[in-house]
Every structure is written in structure tokens, then in C-alpha cells.
Amino acid sequence: MARVSQEHLDARRRQILNGAARLFARNGFHATSMQDVLKEVDLSAGAVYRYFSGKDELIAAIVKDVLGEIRASFEDVVRQSPPPPPDRLVGAVLGRTLNVYSSLSEEGESVLPPLIMQVWAETVRNEELAAVLAEVYTTLREAWGRAVEAYQDAGMMSPDIPADHVARTMIATVQGFIAQQALFGGAPVEVLQDGLRALMSMGDDRAVTDGSQLG
Template sequence: MARVSQEHLDARRRQILNGAALCFARNGFHATSMQDVLKEVDLSAGAVYRYFSGKEELIGAIVAEVLETVRDVQECAARESPPPLPDVLIPRVLAQLREVKPGTLGNGEWVFPRLMIQVWTETLRNDELSALMTAGYVKVRAAWANLVESYKVAGLMPEDVDADAMARTMIALAQGFAAQVAVFGAASPEVLRDGLRALMSMGEPRVRP
């Protein structure tokens, strides 16, 4: 029997994760069965269970992958000289997530924002997922804070800026924009970029004559 290559195994795992993410985004975790996932990816139960024991493990793998992607983007950005400003970086994060979690629903809607809302809701009732999210969030927040330190080194902001406070704010911007897309419909990353640039352009009020 021919040995299955690692490339093939990785591609099959990616196929399952993408199909499961699409199912979860479409109908939610609890309304989605493993049979729905099998139908979506057009694989046998044995083929899928070789990689994942069930829905809980699929959800955990999707969440871990998203958090790792965000952290990687931040760590790479911190090594750039000068590091990209938030109006460039936050849309870049969303664009990278689009590549990692591709696919659209029937109306052309990108799956990630809806999936994010589903994960948040599930986290409130699933202690294991909550622990995974909390651990991942701490790492992501540290990566953003490290980026803020890079801004300071590059002379882009004062030394006394609270790096963690800014990290939390940048995360909130990305999450909030994704939540808007999930609830109110598609908006391009350029909208977020332009809004951030407008905010960043604010200065001291001019004295009227």
C-alpha cells in the first residue's frame, strides 16, 4: 500500500477544518451535527474521525488556528522597521484571517465574522473552550503589546504609553469591525483603514479667532 504523504494529510485536515467552519458559521455549533460536516466535506466518517474525535475538537482546532494566525501577524509586524501603523496592520490581520478561514456562505458572506460570534457565545458555556480562548487571548495581547513597544523604539509614540491598554484597544477594533460585518453585512477592510486614519489624524483643537 502506498504511503500517504504529509502534504496529503495536511490538505485533508485543511479540507475538514474549512468545511466545519463553514457549517458552524452557517448554522451555529449546536445546530450542526457531525453528519452535516461529513456531508459538507464529502468524506466518510472514518476519514474525518481519523483527524478529529468530534465537534468539540473541531471547534478547538479552529479557535487555536485563528489565534495563532493573529499572533503570527503581530510578531512579524513587530520585526518590521518601522512597524506598520494600526491603520495598516489591523486590516492586514483581517485579510490574513480571510486567507486562513476562506469560504463564503450562500449570500457571499465571509465565514470568519459569523464564526467569531459563534465562538464567543460557545465560550460562555464551554469551560474547556473558555480556557483555550483565555490562554490564546493572553498570548495575542502580549504580541500586540510587543508591537506597541516597537512603536516606542521607532519613535512613533511616547515612552509612557500603556502598551497593554493600547493592545486591548487594537484587539477591540479588529473584533468590533468583524462583529459589525457579522451582524450588519459586508464592509471592506478599507472602511476600517480609513476610519482609523481619521482617528489617528486628530490633534489638539485649533483656537478659533
């Protein structure tokens, strides 16, 4: 019997993940059965179960795949010293991440935003998935925090704000943009970049924080 190459095994696993991601984004986790996945990828039960024991394992694999891509894209960007400004940093990470599953829909739009919304909802009932998400989030917070410290060391950002506060805000911006795309339709990453650039251009006039001067 001819030995199956690793390339073939990897391609088959990717085929299953892509088909499952497409279904999950379209119909949700709970409305998608393993039979639906088998039909979508046009494979036998034995071929699919060779890689994944069931739907929960498929979901976890997709989540790890997406989060791994986010981590890799961020690490690539922050190799620069100092890292690019926040608008370019966020845009580069988000743009690469959205491209992970951009070829799966007929319209060519990424299925990632609705998929991530499904993941967030699933963590309420799935403790294992919640643990995976929490672990990666902690790792990203630390990495983005180091990027903020590099900004501060380079004089690009005020040093009087805790780096973790800025990191959490940058991550929240990405999360919010993904939620907007899932709920209200896609928008180019440049929209987020432009908004961040405008906010970054504001002066820090503490006087306007006095309510008496706000009318």
C-alpha cells in the same frame, strides 16, 4: 499497501476543517451535527473520526487554526522596526485573517466573522475553549503591547499612556469590526483603516475635555 503521504493527510484534514467551518458559520455549533459534517465533506465516518473524535474537537481545532493565523500575521507585520502605523498594522493583520476562510462561501466572503461570533458564545459553556481563547488573547496582548512600546520608543506615540491600554484598544477595534461584519454585513478592511487614520490625525487639545467648553 501504499503509504499515504503527509500531504494527503494534511489536505484531508483541511477538507474536514473547511467543511465544518462553513457549516458552523452558516448554522451555528449546536444546530450542526457530525452527520451534517460527514455529508458536507462527503467522507465516511471512519475517515473523519480518524482526525477528530467529535464536534468539540473540531471546534477547538478551528479556533486554534484561526488564532494561529492571527498570531502569525501579526508577527510578520511587527518584524519591521518600528512597526507600521496602527491603521496599517491593524489593516494588515485583519485583512490576512479574514482571508483564511474567504473561499468557503459561494459569495467569496469570509465566513470568519460569523464563525468568531459563534466561538465567543461557545466559550460561555466550553471551559476548554475558553481557556484556549484566553491563552491566545494574553499572548496577543503582550505582542501588541511590544509593538506599542516600539511606537513610543520611536517617538510615534505619546509615552505617557500604558502600552497595554493601547494594545487592548487596538485589539478591541479589531474585535468590534469583526462583530459589525457578522451582524450587519461585510465591509472592506479599508473602512477600518480610514477611520483609524482619521482618529490618529486629531490633535491632543486637553482643553476640550472641560465640560464647560463642550456646550
